[in-house]
Amino acid sequence: MSEISSGNTRKVEVVFSPLNFPSYFENKDCTVVVIDIFRATSAICAAFESGIESLIPVDTIEKAKKYQQEGFLVGAERNAEIVEGFDFGNSPLTFKNEKYKNQSVVLTTTNGTKAIEIAKEATTVIIGAFTNFTALCQYVEDQDKDVLLLCAGWKDRFNLEDTLFAGAVAEKISKNLRFQNLSDSSIAAINMYITAKKDMYGFLGESSHRKRLSRLNMEEDIIYCLSFDKSSIVPILKGDKIIAAS
Amino acid sequence: MSEISSGNTRKVEVVFSPLNFPSYFENKDCTVVVIDIFRATSAICAAFESGIESLIPVDTIEKAKKYQQEGFLVGAERNAEIVEGFDFGNSPLTFKNEKYKNQSVVLTTTNGTKAIEIAKEATTVIIGAFTNFTALCQYVEDQDKDVLLLCAGWKDRFNLEDTLFAGAVAEKISKNLRFQNLSDSSIAAINMYITAKKDMYGFLGESSHRKRLSRLNMEEDIIYCLSFDKSSIVPILKGDKIIAAS
8 A cells, every 4th residue: 555644535536528638637646547437438338247368458440340350349329329340339239248258348339439449648547337346446545545536437428327326336435545536527527426326228218319219219228237247357458458456 | 499300308317527518418498407516506595685786706816806806795715715816715604694685696616606607608507506506407408498507617627526426416306207318327327316415514524625624614615505596686697797597
């Protein structure tokens, strides 16, 4: 555990979109949790739970195609749908399949991969979803550094589901006395999570992205993405790859 | 009242900082409400209630100094304090003084004037604070256009007090059937306002800016800025000047 001066506690800040990240990224020696509940980070957690060896996030369709030509398993999503020419998108249910075991998977998504890209300079970048909630919170506490909860949002806008998850993490870790320096954004997210936690599905009923996914018949995905602790793996960025944290 | 197609309602979106404004500013023919509760927009409302003729918002200290040399009454605030060489900053209580009557006042502040500057291209830019809440909501409804509730925030970051006010406005106008197309950010802000409204002062107890102002002995300002309906004037931007809307 690194030393901090007496009386100081770690900052816990929620960043509502990648656009806002630079305003909060003052201390590079921090833990960034990348959050894209519907559905990139939920999908990444599902992929690791299914035994993939690594995941390479890429920001453009062009890069994804190159990997495809090299024989990788490549997923691509834009605007909540699978991009033509690719086998899968960012549905976590995709990964309930033996074929992913021990594979390196490549993924590009509308918002999630952009958030991972922008966070790269931080000491520790990990992937969070309700589906790995407890393991993730424990990992964050063990790091004992300032925490940025980075919401992927939707095209640089605030969204409810990522904020709910950020609030859940902030609420949980702030019970630890070392994580009590909360920003205004953390206070707001915690407040929202406390209001919503008894019925997150209902709370999100009017959210733009739940409506978007519902129109595309993705109710099963929504329910999965709002489920706690399907996995105890914390995916972590190492160089350009995501692997399972040890 | 302008026509809208049947079934459509006006968008109501909260923008958490000027940095995020471009992502939400799709339709220039909208009403932008600029919000900087602690304290620029509360001060501007107080200045109009004291009878000023117009207020010129400027973004730099240099511009403010030029106006000062020309004999204007000029206020300047940075980091919650009056800038050296200026007579006043952004305390609304300053304006409880006869000397401002019928004057043109110039003001530069840390966050508020930046938010006004960025909103200039919208059809209608008005100044909102708890102190002109009811008049402001009525004005917004009368405009009958999409609404962007632009929080000045704090140095491009989210803050609680501006969001609370945005939530109060969104809650109020969304009771009107023409203003029910709420963004995720509006839903979050409304939710927060409903939680906080019985004791906004207490809710803001842990907020960064209330703590900042409390350290500077500005409790009286805080209480004033959280008071409803001290004025029925809606300040509106016309060219480079703010005047009282007719």
